Amino acid sequence: MLPNYKTSVKKVDNEDKMSGLAIFTGDIQMDGALFALPVRSTISYGKIKEIHVPTLPEGYYFISAKDIVKENVCNIIVSDWPVFADKETHYKGETMGLIIGPDKDVCIDLVNKTYADYEEYEPVYEMKNSYVHKEFKKGDPSLFNGAAKVYSEEFETGYQEQIYLETQAMLMYLDGDKITVKASMQCPFYIHKAICRTLGCKEDKVRVIQPAVGGAFGGKEHYPSLMAAQLATAIVKIKKPLFMCFDRHEDITFTTKRHPSKTNISAYLDKNNEIIGLKIHVGIDGGAYIGCSMVVLSRALIACTNTYTFANLEVSGDAYCTNKVPSAAYRGFGSPQSIFAIEMFMKHLAGFLRVDALEFRNKYLVKTGDITCTSGVFRDPIILKPLMDKAMEMSDYKRKREEYSKPGSLRGIGISTFLHGCGFTGSGESTIINAQLKIKKDKNGIVTFYTSQVDFGQGNRTTLKRIVVDTLGIPEDHVIYDAPDTDKTLSTGPTAASRTIIIVGGLCAKAAQHLKEIWVDGEEQEIVEPYVGPSYIKWDEDTMQGDAYPGYAWGVNIVEVEVDPVTYELSILGTWSTYDVGHAIDERILVGQADGGLAQALGWAYLENEVAENGVFKQTKMSDYVIPTSLDMPHMETAFIDNPFPYGAFGAKGAGELTFVGGAPALADALEQAIGKKVNKIPATPEFIMELMNDED
């Protein structure tokens, strides 16, 4: 019997954050720091013939590709993004150089006077040139040839900007000859690697320290690596502290976003209207450089059958190269896009077959022991039915669904079921990340441990510390757990992929347990604990076959909406959610993840409209890229059902991204009921709802 860790503890960073004492990157005062401002390309695609820099006053610098020390590449998963655009530019706004100097206004003036001569090439903005293709099959898709009927649809989702409240910011300075970085970031070791790679320097010449971070949501997973490589190139030449901070307009206009997607699904049906199998293609707009798009595509494809089991599948996907700002990580990492598509498709297919949508979906719901779409196995207990029952009870779903089915009600209630694979794909945790955790105790019994996990609001500094405190059974103030510092910390991997609690939390518990077992009073002791994954996880990334994740978290969202017949505005009246995140550690923190993730998902579904025109975003400020306010969000109710996972800390699974993936299809389902039309595209803006409602078909 596991102890109960649902109760909440005081968050370690509460007081600093509420009182304004927490120091974020932009709050650091450093005398003599110079401002670094990007000089950006002004065409979408072409040859950079020459960059014209005005005469620089004393103490001002221009740093560009000519100053690269070793490699002009930014270390991301696929390192095709240059530190500085050199011979060519592949999107409008790509950094060609930095103007650096002591007075920000003078720097701005110099940036405005710097320009390039180009030879323009024909840019591509549509999803047509694939730079990553993946495909896999399950069962026998040749059976599709014997289908009695085929039903097909297309689904689209748009860009989404993270809108972390703190914009991208980085301070770099020399401590002796060591390059030291403090930045708003998710992954200190990604930044560390990016600097070492572009400079060709040794690892001990770079140190990355995490200050307070004001939100990230994926947006600070890769982009800070680019900023770091640019500043590092400058600092070896200038040898003075450098500060780069984007204002909101610059942050929205030029940093990475969620991939727009287009998904096509066909169902092959036999003469009894049973599904023989599905053919699914997911396309994502990766922008000018691949970066992490191949992994986003991979996750989108693995999630493409969501919570349903089909015997036969033909799955493929492409990440497309376009001359736009590269798309990259955002909470959910590709899966919200494909899950929106399959949830709506299953519902529409039920409509086509004139059967009840919920009953139809339930018929194909996954059960423990089912084969996943990549021919792995769902091994752990699946409790989707209890999750659905609980959410329906909380929301009074059945009564409302019935009541709103009357024509012209303009109200609707919708439901989604969803899953999220926790941790890195396949055996990546054991083969690529190789997390190692250092824990030591001094003669007085004070325990210090280190992880590279950044707390940018998720509460993991509190929860990881609690795992160690509770495992050791010693007072909280005998355990020291500070923010990551690459000089002190071994890499426990990036803060991404819903891996912090399931993987690193598990590692913390294991290391603390080992320390407890060898504990000798009055002695200094140290343990380095390596991550060892479940041995059954076998995965082949090339063929996309095997067990894609060590474990899955599950959820149900119910959303109730109303549509204004005059303005076509959608209002959300309530949300009710249930989750299986294994054993829930600290429910207060988890509810924060749940409500926050769902709010972002709902924003993506109906409010947040980011459109690129001729390669540039039309919405570049918070006054035109609108995120939900407290008035847009309804009262939210959330419950967890216990289902301990044997490999996570105290039975916990991942939770951070799970809470994002089901919001959009639940909202769209509700909207469909309210207006009696099919919704195949998000965001459902008032303009789009107007088109749907006035569409005679």
Add this chain to the structure above:
Amino acid sequence: MKINFKLNGSNVTVDVVPSKRLLDVLREDLHLTGTKEGCGEGECGACTVLVDNRPINSCIAPIANIANKEVITIEGFRETKAYRVIADAFADMGGSQCGFCTPGMILATYAVLRDNPHPTEEEARIALSGNLCRCTGYQAIVNAVLKASEKGIKL
């Protein structure tokens, strides 16, 4: 141009261009970094401060308009009893995640409760709608306002 105003109970004088934003005067000239910049256009409320006891967005307030007024930032407010009640309510209800919106949110909460000591959930949502949060989905923050209201901020 020399501008005098009262800041967190003390008289201060700054010598800056009159169009300089109050936010920048606080952060750059007076080194009070608890007030944050989120958007720079009065949309997000991260830069909320109290001017003559009313919440304003300091990112769109020229310092010239602050002359002879009384400004309270989180650095001053955190010394009050009302802060303690509100901060404890935020801690109890999980109202702070990344913390970047939090100082502004706490000052906004104070302003809500001063004007309406016992708001309904809907009234709290309306009153806080000028302060954006990307982490919580607002439920925890609204709960914190209601919790602080229960305890009373004892003005």
